[in-house]
Amino acid sequence: MEEIEEHGSKEKVNVSKTSTSRSIFSIFSQADAIDYCLMALGCAGAIADGVQMPMVFFFSGMFFNDIGSNTTYQSLTINSINRTLSLFLYTAVASLGASFLEAYCWTRTAERQGSRMRVRYLSSLLRQEVAYFDLKGPSTSEIVNSVSSDSLAIQDVLSEKYKTEITTCTCFLKMFGSNIQKPAHVQPVIRYPNPYCCNGRLSLLLPVAQVPNLMCCSFAFVGGYIVAFILDWRLAMVAFPMAVLLLIPGMIYGRVLLRLARKTLMEYNKANEITEKAFFAIRTVYAFTAEQRTLAAFSSALKRTVRYGLRQGLTKGFAIGSTGIMFGMWAFMVWYGGHLTANKGSKGGNLYAAGIAIINGGITLGSGLSNVKYFVEAIAVAERMKEVIDRKPAIDLENREGEEMESLKGEVEFREVRFSYPARAETEVLKGFSMKVLACKTVALVGESGSGKSTAIALLQRFYDPTGGKILLDGVEISRLRLKWLRAQMGLVSQEPVLFATTIKENILFGKEDATLDEVIAATKAANAHDFISHLPWGYDTQVESKKLK
Missing domain, CATH: 1.20.1560.10 (ABC transporter type 1, transmembrane domain)
Known part of the structure; x- marks a missing residue:
């Protein structure tokens, strides 16, 4: 230390x-x-x-x-x-x-x-x-x-x-003190005046x-x-x-x-x-x-x-x-x-x-x-x-163990969930948080900054595991589900979306790699983005970066 x-x-x-x-x-x-x-x-x-x-x-x-x-x-x-x-x-x-x-x-x-x-x-x-x-x-x-x-x-x-030293055929002659002329295009790094010091070698930058x-x-x-x-x-x-x-x-x-x-x-x-x-x-x-x-x-x-x-x-x-x-x-x-x-x-x-x-x-x-x-x-x-x-991650995305539901309704339940971020383990963000969201229902979480709204979504996607309580999806604890399958069932739109340095179309395709252009357009229409994208000079092929166009 x-x-x-x-x-x-x-x-x-x-x-x-x-x-x-x-x-x-x-x-x-x-x-x-x-x-x-x-x-x-x-x-x-x-x-x-x-x-x-x-x-x-x-x-x-x-x-x-x-x-x-x-x-x-x-x-x-x-x-x-x-x-x-x-x-x-x-x-x-x-x-x-x-x-x-x-x-x-x-x-x-x-x-x-x-x-x-x-x-x-x-x-x-x-x-x-x-x-x-x-x-x-x-x-x-x-x-x-x-x-x-x-x-x-x-x-x-x-x-x-x-750098190294290249052995040359002059080594034997150098021992006898012969004056070996170096090629014009070669610049030695060190010139040894003593033949014994050069090890019979001509030092070059190689x-x-x-x-x-x-x-x-x-x-x-x-x-x-x-x-x-x-x-x-x-x-x-x-x-x-x-x-x-x-x-x-x-x-x-x-x-x-x-x-x-x-x-x-x-x-x-x-x-x-x-x-x-x-x-x-x-x-x-x-x-x-x-x-x-x-x-x-x-x-x-x-x-x-x-x-x-x-x-x-x-x-x-x-x-x-x-x-x-x-x-x-x-x-x-x-x-x-x-x-x-x-x-x-x-x-x-x-x-x-x-x-x-x-x-x-x-x-x-x-x-x-x-x-x-x-x-x-x-x-x-x-x-x-x-x-x-x-390093073996505590929550491994590539872990193939876990269940996959054949049919998913979408019922979510938080049951006495407690959580504190690892960086501040002494401060609990969620203290016995309970909530049940029925399938096909829209629920809004409202609260002041730091009250745990984003934390609840992060726990649902298993970015973190709760320190207490359970989170259920259709009555099954999410820790029992295969992680990659679980996250594939959800869509998340952040308050400030991050754009990758590529085209608008390719950014959308990250959500579904094999989607057709019609599906891409349908997604942008659902998000009320199709009209302003269409008015851009290159449309869906416009190059973007985070917070700006190129």
Whole structure:
């Protein structure tokens, strides 16, 4: 439980204590069997892509050893070069296939899971009871953001989005200090003056799948150490404790950033809710000259996001900056490698390849950590959307259980009904309300504002369930009837009807989708609306929105 100061008071914000592993899997909560197969293939491609650079360093060590041991016979040197270049070529072909498998499978499954999550999120929201939105349900702006932006953030983590480094065939030549000219149309993000710092790669701004990128970077780190242990276990052993220090900041970084991302998301939702309410009641804002108060409330919400953003920046700077220990490791390994060569008989090629494999793995892991921010933000979004998707409504519109009457007369009875709205449970709106309406009779409920007129209609349609008493339809308690059937038997005209952004005809067809034009006209005539609709320039095809024509 965290406390956030707001306008001099303290507001308690409940921060989920979900475990990290469970949080990570919330991103994949909408995956099906096909998606799991695609992700498995994508993981295989990411792993193969991650270990290809350690393999290149392994072959390089063999090559340097051959050159160092064959200083007399030129033919042996040429054979060694040809063999090493062949191994590089095979590695490049394998890397091409692995990269294609990685990119295609993750992009494909990202589209599938993202679309499925959007549909299920909106479907679950439409199933929720009205009380859910009164109490803790998301605001309109939050729903729109979740369907449009937030779900895309999850999809982007699985699909193409972020910066990566593309392996080029110049890596081997770069080790020898060759001046590789970049194409004119490519603008590098970072230019490394030291060939060892570039990992044999040319850094470009390219799309990458975030999940496989982290996997690729992790296996580059692990693969680098495996190669180092194979080539010279003594050098790898002394470097291992320093490399472990890289993992500790990364773990802290992920946990702290996830907590801050959750809080930031909550504050942005509050800011969006303020703007939504202000523009929905813009005339009231103007009438009471409340523009400055609205801006002050909006700015207050954003100030907290800035504070969390600063904490995120400090955390990220500490984690990414900690990867600089790799350069100290390189200096140490150069010194210790010289000692092993002079006193232990270690081969120079093995020591060079082992050292560069360790350094490459550390720097690659650091580049992966720089994108963890987007990963944890997607986790925070996925947790919130999954909570809505998994929620079971108290009054479920899609519940197929319940009775359906073969013949309906239309007799309604309220019997000692008591009710209070969930948002104000301490205030009873209806206190033992009783009423009986006979079939084919017209009854008017008259009373002052807040006396419960609209509440009685809402209870009849089961927008809410009464806290006491019974509501009967033809002598049958409405809670025993199938909800979708019950609401289909009623027609409701609100005091201020809400129009959808489409034509007049299509708005009317929401009441009966298969109605003919004659039935639509008959309905408008019954409502005394046919004449003024007919005088509009486009008649029933006139585009409308809430409270206005288009």
